[in-house]
Amino acid sequence: AYLRLAELSRAEGQLKKAIHLHRSLAVNTSWSPAVRQRILRGLAEDYLAAGRWDDALTQLDELRKLDARDPAIYRRLCQVYLRKQDGERAEQALKRAHRLEGNARGDELAILHSELARRFLADQRQREAAKSIQEALKLDPNCLPALRLSVDIALHEGKEQEAADALQSLALTAQPGSEDDYARM
Numbered sequence: 001a002y003l004r005l006a007e008l009s010r011a012e013g014q015l016k017k018a019i020h021l022h023r024s025l026a027v028n029t030s031w032s033p034a035v036r037q038r039i040l041r042g043l044a045e046d047y048l049a050a051g052r053w054d055d056a057l058t059q060l061d062e063l064r065k066l067d068a069r070d071p072a073i074y075r076r077l078c079q080v081y082l083r084k085q086d087g088e089r090a091e092q093a094l095k096r097a098h099r100l101e102g103n104a105r106g107d108e109l110a111i112l113h114s115e116l117a118r119r120f121l122a123d124q125r126q127r128e129a130a131k132s133i134q135e136a137l138k139l140d141p142n143c144l145p146a147l148r149l150s151v152d153i154a155l156h157e158g159k160e161q162e163a164a165d166a167l168q169s170l171a172l173t174a175q176p177g178s179e180d181d182y183a184r185m
Contacts (some may be wrong), residue, residue, distance in 0.1 A: 001144065002021055002024070002025055003021075003022075003025065003035075003038060003039065003042060005021060006018045006021035006025070007023045007042060007045070007048045008043055008048050010019065010045060010049055013049045014136070015046055015049055017047045018042070018049075018152070019043065019046045021038055022042045022043035022046055023034070023043065023112055025039045026039050026040065028045060032124070033066060033067075036066065037063060037066055037067060040059050040062050040063045041059075042068070044056050044059035044060050044063065044076065047059060048076075048079075050082075051146070052139035053080050053083055053084050056080050057077070057080055060073060060076055060077050060080065062182065064077070069100060069160045070100070071096075071097040071100040071101045072097075073098045074093045074096045075091075075094070075095035076094040076096070076147075077089075077093040078090045078091075078094040078097065078112070081093060081117060082112065082116060082119070083119075085116065085119055085120065085123075087112075087113065087116045087132060090112060091109060091112060091113075091115065093153060094108065104138050105138045107139075107140045107143065108133070109136075109139050110135075110136040110137070110139040110140035110143035110146060111143060111145055113132045113135045113136035113139065113146065114132070114136045114143055114146040114149060115134065115145070117129040117130075117132035117133045117146070117149050118145070121152075121153070126153070129149070129153065133146050133149050133150050133153070137169070141166060142171070142173040144170070144173065144181060147155065147166055147169055147170040147173065149168065150166040151160075151163050151167055151170065152168040154166055
């Protein structure tokens, strides 16, 4: 009942209450492993919703110790590292999830690097963004988010030929575009 109440509190935006309930439950060490995992997952989600990345990482690491074969934990770790702009650890976590799922997905890794580049650009970190875009395009030359970002960077820097080349690559991906792509053109 308390677990469900904590989940409902988080869903209603009452994060302090949800964290308090999950932490109160986590103190008891006699829970079964399944219940303990559910408590720690809930607490990690509470911290993520509150933007407390380091606390979320602590809970996810505890979860990983309980069940190192759960790819969902590594995917969540990837998301937290991405929010912290730690691309190397985010990539490692995603690759671990891929290994556990039994499939390596270069396209998903490319999207990860594209999102990292987008976050770098938001922080005015052009050099790191350019490196992330290069890595994304190396993994998947048809990665739409990376191609779009490369166009935006080239336009921002006044490099019209590079922007035109990136636009051409974007158009030749044979993937559906968006209204934003027309504005770039």
